[in-house]
Amino acid sequence: MSEKVLLQVKDLHTSFNVPSGEVRSVNGVSLTVNRGEVVGIVGESGSGKSVTAYSIMQILEKPGRVIGGSIRFEDKEMLNIPHKQLQKIRGQRMAIVFQDSMSSLNPVWTIGNQLREVIKVHQNAPIVQAEYQKITTAKKKLKNKEGDLKTLKAELKKARRNYKEFIDNRCLEMLQLVGINEPEKRLKQYPYEFSGGMLQRIMIAMALMCEPDLIIADEPTTALDVTIQAQILELLLSIQQKMKMGIIIITHDLGVVAQVCDRVNVMYAGRIVESGSVRDIFYNPQHEYTKGLLNSIPKLNVKVDRLEPIVGNPVDVFRLPNGCSFAPRCASCMQVCLQRYPEHFPVTEDGTHTTACFKYVKTMLEKKKISEGEFQTYLNSCAEGNKAFKEISRLDVYEALLDYQKAKKVYSEVKNQDISKEEKEIYKYRAAEQRQNYFRAKRDLALAKKTYRDSKSEKLSIDKNDVRKKVHHHKVEVAAFAKGMSRVDFDAYLADLIICTSPVNAAITKNDVMAYKKTFHEAVKKHWKKKYKTLSEKVEALNDIDELRYAYDRAVLDLKWKKYIEKKLVATRTSLTKIYLKKNGLRKGDVV
Numbered sequence: 001m002s003e004k005v006l007l008q009v010k011d012l013h014t015s016f017n018v019p020s021g022e023v024r025s026v027n028g029v030s031l032t033v034n035r036g037e038v039v040g041i042v043g044e045s046g047s048g049k050s051v052t053a054y055s056i057m058q059i060l061e062k063p064g065r066v067i068g069g070s071i072r073f074e075d076k077e078m079l080n081i082p083h084k085q086l087q088k089i090r091g092q093r094m095a096i097v098f099q100d101s102m103s104s105l106n107p108v109w110t111i112g113n114q115l116r117e118v119i120k121v122h123q124n125a126p127i128v129q130a131e132y133q134k135i136t137t138a139k140k141k142l143k144n145k146e147g148d149l150k151t152l153k154a155e156l157k158k159a160r161r162n163y164k165e166f167i168d169n170r171c172l173e174m175l176q177l178v179g180i181n182e183p184e185k186r187l188k189q190y191p192y193e194f195s196g197g198m199l200q201r202i203m204i205a206m207a208l209m210c211e212p213d214l215i216i217a218d219e220p221t222t223a224l225d226v227t228i229q230a231q232i233l234e235l236l237l238s239i240q241q242k243m244k245m246g247i248i249i250i251t252h253d254l255g256v257v258a259q260v261c262d263r264v265n266v267m268y269a270g271r272i273v274e275s276g277s278v279r280d281i282f283y284n285p286q287h288e289y290t291k292g293l294l295n296s297i298p299k300l301n302v303k304v305d306r307l308e309p310i311v312g313n314p315v316d317v318f319r320l321p322n323g324c325s326f327a328p329r330c331a332s333c334m335q336v337c338l339q340r341y342p343e344h345f346p347v348t349e350d351g352t353h354t355t356a357c358f359k360y361v362k363t364m365l366e367k368k369k370i371s372e373g374e375f376q377t378y379l380n381s382c383a384e385g386n387k388a389f390k391e392i393s394r395l396d397v398y399e400a401l402l403d404y405q406k407a408k409k410v411y412s413e414v415k416n417q418d419i420s421k422e423e424k425e426i427y428k429y430r431a432a433e434q435r436q437n438y439f440r441a442k443r444d445l446a447l448a449k450k451t452y453r454d455s456k457s458e459k460l461s462i463d464k465n466d467v468r469k470k471v472h473h474h475k476v477e478v479a480a481f482a483k484g485m486s487r488v489d490f491d492a493y494l495a496d497l498i499i500c501t502s503p504v505n506a507a508i509t510k511n512d513v514m515a516y517k518k519t520f521h522e523a524v525k526k527h528w529k530k531k532y533k534t535l536s537e538k539v540e541a542l543n544d545i546d547e548l549r550y551a552y553d554r555a556v557l558d559l560k561w562k563k564y565i566e567k568k569l570v571a572t573r574t575s576l577t578k579i580y581l582k583k584n585g586l587r588k589g590d591v592v
């Protein structure tokens with residue numbers, strides 16, 4: 001990871017298991033934020049922008065769960081660090097400004113108390129550490145009785161007073177920084193005494209309390225009127241330049257993006273479909289969705305009677321299409337868009353502008369800017385939709401099981417402890433809830449497997465019909481010509497008899513299938529024996545097992561097919577010979 005890189009998200013997947021099914025809100029998001037850079041995530045409502053932010057901060061509400069990918073903050077992998085370390089980073093090094101400030105602040109606490117709370121939670125943040133250390137030292141001295149007791153007590157009291165003063169000064173400083181007048185008076189007021197714009201400023205002040213390196217602003221200006229919007233954006237930018245922070249701005253407003261961002265990621269149905277600099281996205285958009293977004297906003301230099309909306313409705317998150325998620329609304333949709341996920345393809349040579357659209361790659365091929373070979377390599381790199389989902393479901397069940405085991409363990413530990421009946425009930429309830437989640441995930445996996453199996457048998461039956469039709473065709477054809485055919489012609493016909501079916505590996509043998517089975521079982525055995533150091537190691541091994549299982553399934557299917565076709569070929573030869581013999585008035589064994 002380069003030194004400049006602050007945050008690197010790779011192939012992030014987040015899902016919600018709800019009673020009506022599984023919602024894949026984030027499907028393989030990858031993005032990078034450098035120090036001192038403003039990165040925008042833009043897309044329509046429900047495209048997964050906020051869930052991406054909550055996944056990065058790891059503040060997802062259950063049943064939301066990150067089920068795959070990596071989130072690296074500086075050199076730390078955030079997805080498998082202990083909770084305590086995560087707490088240190090969250091709020092101190094990374095902070096979030098929520099969309100709705102009124103419901104994000106506590107209505108029964110004064111603004112001052114809510115700002116002070118941030119520092120109290122992060123007493124080890126560099127900005128407060130020195131002051132807090134004085135209290136710890138004074139306490140230690142008092143405990144060890146290192147001097148006159150009265151003086152030591154006075155010292156501790158003074159350190160506490162100084163610490164309180166320091167926090168108050170910090171709160172005032174932050175309120176001044178975000179442009180709140182009369183900060184001393186404002187500290188004692190409650191959220192209902194502020195306007196929407198002022199509350200948003202207070203949220204920003206709260207996020208800045210510990211001088212974080214990264215701020216995620218989730219639609220920071222959506223609920224505000226235009227003049228206040230401009231002030232808040234200006235404020236964010238000036239603070240960012242002063243503190244050299246990285247900022248992720250999440251918005252559906254392209255105007256905000258154009259005003260403040262250095263780089264933009266366009267999101268649709270949980271995936272980033274185009275990524276590039278503001279100039280690239282606004283002046284050279286390549287994805288059909290980005291073009292649609294830009295066409296739906298008014299332009300100063302173009303006079304239009306009506307704005308052009310993007311046709312159709314946002315995609316149903318319970319039933320994401322197999323291929324490109326934008327396909328049902330895309331006027332340029334092609335056959336391949338329905339079958340595969342388009343991967344990102346570089347638009348500029350340095351790879352800073354990329355798009356995930358088959359149409360762009362096809363245009364490049366037509367303009368001869370890429371070769372046929374390069375085009376095929378790109379197509380091969382794009383996974384089939386169903387396969388990509390199948391791999392995720394396996395991990396989902398595994399994580400649900402881990403959560404359930406953890407909750408069960410906690411409950412069994414506290415069951416015999418001396419705590420109130422109500423508290424025991426809470427632990428019991430949590431364990432039961434996790435158990436329910438686990439069984440729901442298991443049921444979903446079983447359903448996914450059934451769908452997968454059904455799709456395979458459906459394919460088999462369609463192909464079987466195809467074979468039957470072809471056999472029938474051969475018989476009719478031979479019956480018509482058999483009379484006039486010489487024995488030599490007929491033998492040649494039989495030798496060339498081919499029944500075309502879906503692609504099947506004709507070279508597959510029983511031994512090959514056994515070898516696939518053996519490798520798969522060995523990998524499973526090894527998995528159960530091995531003690532993994534990290535969760536990601538275990539997840540990787542499970543992924544490998546899934547792939548081996550897939551290869552084994554495929555080999556079994558190929559062998560089954562090969563046998564079926566061979567059987568059909570023998571039957572066809574026999575019946576054709578009978579027709580030939582009958583038409584020529586011959587008997588079996590006659591030599592012609």
Ligand code: SF4
Nearest residue numbers: 324330337357358359
């Ligand atoms: S990949 Fe296909 S369906 Fe998706 S945006 Fe491009 S052309 Fe349209």
